[in-house]
Amino acid sequence: MIVVLKPGRDAQEEREVSRLLRDAAGVRVTATTWKPTGEELLVCDRGVAADLVDQLTAMSAVERVVPSTGTMRLAGRSFSATDRIVDVAGVAIGGQGFVVAAGPCAVESAEQLEDAATAVTLSAARLLRGGAYKPRTSPYSFQGLGVRGLEMLAAQRKRTGLPVVTEVMSPADVELVAGFADMLQIGTRNMQNFPLLHEVGASGKPVLLKRGMAATIEEWLLAAEHILRHGDGNVVLCERGIRTFEPLTRFTLDLSAVPAVKRLSHLPVIVDPSHGTGHQYLVKPLALAAAAVGADGLLIDVHATPSAALCDGQQALSGAQFDELMGALTPVLAAVGRPLAAAPEATRCR
Amino acid sequence: MIVVLKPGRDAQEEREVSRLLRDAAGVRVTATTWKPTGEELLVCDRGVAADLVDQLTAMSAVERVVPSTGTMRLAGRSFSATDRIVDVAGVAIGGQGFVVAAGPCAVESAEQLEDAATAVTLSAARLLRGGAYKPRTSPYSFQGLGVRGLEMLAAQRKRTGLPVVTEVMSPADVELVAGFADMLQIGTRNMQNFPLLHEVGASGKPVLLKRGMAATIEEWLLAAEHILRHGDGNVVLCERGIRTFEPLTRFTLDLSAVPAVKRLSHLPVIVDPSHGTGHQYLVKPLALAAAAVGADGLLIDVHATPSAALCDGQQALSGAQFDELMGALTPVLAAVGRPLAAAPEATRCR
């Protein structure tokens, strides 16, 4: 339950609201501001009886009382009926347009990134993705270029005009990464890394929150809630496959999660068919399926030479394959009434 | 590995082929006829060394030697590169056209079935589905109408012209059910009921083989192999969701399985988003995704009054909702270059 407070309310009246919630109903309350609207909120850890809702609603300090969607508060549909649109340096995710983010899984060198960035820009991707800090199962695998990778990403942003999304793995790195990136990615292994969620929430940057590979939809939305409580409402969810018994695919891409999330939450959802399947030949059909199921966008691994990639090459598309995917995507999007998102101003004026 | 024998070969030469396989290579061999082409085959339980393949290929009784696609033999791509088209009383599954089978999960009464059959016929379904024998987790749930249900299905086939697909649960019932149905359905709980697979294979009817809810894609294709060995090649696969940890959906619909199967096998694949999600509001988006991902058709629960259904009502579409789904489906199919399948002659002349 959320109590939305009236602007210009009396301090004494506000204290009375808090007192009622805490003392009468035993509710724990967190005060926060919902930055998208500037509303001041008392977020409650649970709901209260109907007559207390009535009593609260009648109080002069109270604008309205919002019941909860399941365990969600700020992320829930009951708090915001309208779909949230997240602005990433001029690219709108969650509105009418469909947004494709593409690029290499890992930044490996300036040349490799430039080649991929050129390819994805030409094929109408709207965001450049690439990892400078790579969470790797084995400590003996390539761990990413770190700051040098961030600098290469910034250089390609400048050259192509595409905003950059990149992963951050540690709370201590958030400020650094936010200095280079337009959107911070939380990887599947960190979906419940709560100190990291709080830090990216407070960074002021939009956040791309990948679903944990064994996370339920409810846990995923509660992870978003952790970010929203510390942030300004700019969270985009990314379905990337869950762990099942099926060995033929790397993960099982759960496309039902897209309409399920949209029913429970106002947040945008995109789909990563590259990690979600783990195989090049599955990326295009699952990308088309994601568009048809109602996703707001895609995250695609693109590498100029997939066979030479230092990370996840077996799932990366070449530039030509990516272009083919984008060509096939357009009519499917038209069939479900959504165009590809417009390019950001910086790109358009090129 | 499969050794395809030459027509008109010499008996002595054929014996020599068998001897080589068994004695020299220790391979166990099953002789069978592939009815779609009339070819006579020696299906081997494993492959042999390259020089023995050469030796076999050179023998006068041998037409060609087919390597295996993984563990598959008759179901594998290496045995048949061209997509198999399964004819169900005039409706072609697996060709260019996209086939929708629809109807109630369980036949409950003549009226209920008639209402559903009318609705699905009007909205361009090409097959009528409905269960007369229902596998139910609890013995205290409705178990189906049995023969009376089959009679009702046959009556609606006559009235609407739509071929009928219905489940058979016991080898002893196969002959009976095949007397009423145009296609026999093997349910998810029976995917590895091998005596039943052999019986439906031998029935002469096309078979719709649902994926076991915990079956790997390989196990599913091997279950098809069990049918193919006893039958005439007419197997259609149906992805219907797998069991995972996610509680919000009844199962997790594995759409990646569609292109994965098509790479390994020549058999058609359709998708059941009703059972695969378990929720009415998820059926339409997942049906569109199934079309986009490359499925050959759909299996949809339709009930005139879903809230009154005796079985799985929470996932059934009303006639109006089904019509809306079909309306949305057409442009998505156009986008991927596939029309809805033509109606069988019987329906067309109405």
Add this chain to the structure above:
Amino acid sequence: MIVVLKPGRDAQEEREVSRLLRDAAGVRVTATTWKPTGEELLVCDRGVAADLVDQLTAMSAVERVVPSTGTMRLAGRSFSATDRIVDVAGVAIGGQGFVVAAGPCAVESAEQLEDAATAVTLSAARLLRGGAYKPRTSPYSFQGLGVRGLEMLAAQRKRTGLPVVTEVMSPADVELVAGFADMLQIGTRNMQNFPLLHEVGASGKPVLLKRGMAATIEEWLLAAEHILRHGDGNVVLCERGIRTFEPLTRFTLDLSAVPAVKRLSHLPVIVDPSHGTGHQYLVKPLALAAAAVGADGLLIDVHATPSAALCDGQQALSGAQFDELMGALTPVLAAVGRPLAAAPEATRCR
């Protein structure tokens, strides 16, 4: 809910009970006899309001009204508080004694079976297991010896005095297999093969019901309920591992299921660590764990020459390894206050 009827009740009064349930409460009722006690029951598909329970309890035809344990009826703790003991030709499963069934996964030859039977008898196994009909994922794997295998099992029973447990796969084979076996096994792939469950229930033989590899505990107990409704109460459950994402073991043995089942149901539970892990080196530690967790027995693959086994050799113990397991088992059983079950009379007099 179950209504237990009084012996010697008036027919008119019984009709009144049924009328009340059906007409007043809308409950569907199945009349059955619980053979272990001879009680006549009305098994209801759901419960009724407390005042109707009171009204029913007061009726002269009613002995008592039993509420349900979740969805269970006959299998539930509320129906029978005392642990059920299942007698398999003189071997008691579910009482104080701990019962080990052992033998080869598949009967391959008279010699192979004799060697294994000798080994397991000497090491104090109390039941001989072995498969004559083998459900195999691939149609090109060894499918079992059929009737010849049954005859070999019967010969070893005669020789060793050990009762025999063997799998039946098809309803049509139940009578045949029951003619040779002392206990009928339902394999994991057939846990929800309902026609088969009904047939083994009606056979008069005790049934060993393996858990489906993707079955919840509730579904497993409802499968037992299917057997109990047609049978005489002699069902033993067998935990044999469930399917998960972990690739190092063939299945994940779910030992929590043992105390969980014992809380919900009065039926005995044994554990199969051979199939449940798929690896020889894991069988002994998991067998000891099964004893410690409160299982009523074990099912162990034993083969004189595991490396030569036609089926699942990588999980079979040699005779010496089985003897070592039994040696290690005894003190663990003593620690939890349970002895190994006594041998049946036939063996004891040897």
Add this chain to the structure above:
Amino acid sequence: MIVVLKPGRDAQEEREVSRLLRDAAGVRVTATTWKPTGEELLVCDRGVAADLVDQLTAMSAVERVVPSTGTMRLAGRSFSATDRIVDVAGVAIGGQGFVVAAGPCAVESAEQLEDAATAVTLSAARLLRGGAYKPRTSPYSFQGLGVRGLEMLAAQRKRTGLPVVTEVMSPADVELVAGFADMLQIGTRNMQNFPLLHEVGASGKPVLLKRGMAATIEEWLLAAEHILRHGDGNVVLCERGIRTFEPLTRFTLDLSAVPAVKRLSHLPVIVDPSHGTGHQYLVKPLALAAAAVGADGLLIDVHATPSAALCDGQQALSGAQFDELMGALTPVLAAVGRPLAAAPEATRCR
């Protein structure tokens, strides 16, 4: 593969070894010291051909060349055949003795912790566990007392003599938490939080690494490898249940993981049946099973008043229940030849 270097080797010869690995074989190498023995190592990202192994072995700077156990290097059996014993402030985990760590899931107050600490000390627990920083799915749940909780833990250590194990969630907190704790716990949600793993490795404290709820055994051991590369070899693994489709238990406790890990690795493994099952009534039987399967210890939730716990009360044992568990545990441990671990000196002298 690991190349162990000779003490007192020549710098020129060492360079030659590196050159061979890098230039001739294309291997990436990490130099590190294995603190338990003081050996200096070159850890390679993969193996090399047999003749190069011979060449390396013959070099004067090389002590020996260790092949890899699968993907493991430092954590693998091939690197160390003897079981590792981890010393936690005088308590040895991994040796002959069996170690029980117990205490509340979350530290809630000085009184609550004191009550629990008293109970577990009296019943022969050897470590006190309790969370001051709690990773919680919902931001509206109790998040732990932070530093105040650490101070309460330190006070109880002083009073009872039991070393303290507590969770750390953020790299920035490692130094702080290590100032109060004797062992740092990495929770299931952080098993692949690599910056955190590196930080706890470098802290000098022993680490308790819980298995990720969807982690394979191989991924778990590779997470340990991340810690070992930065640390001094003191890692204890903790199996705590994996996520499956079974809803009756909170997780599925994977006891097969214990002997599986012991085969692959020399690290100790303990089991958490409290989180692993999520239900009070399952803790004791699964604890006994863990002892029988070969675990080196247990982690148990104990709370003076489970029903009043702020976190996971439904799985906590009361002091009396914990004492009963310990009573039942002793004979099972005796049956498998292991005593309870001796108390640390501090406790013994009380």
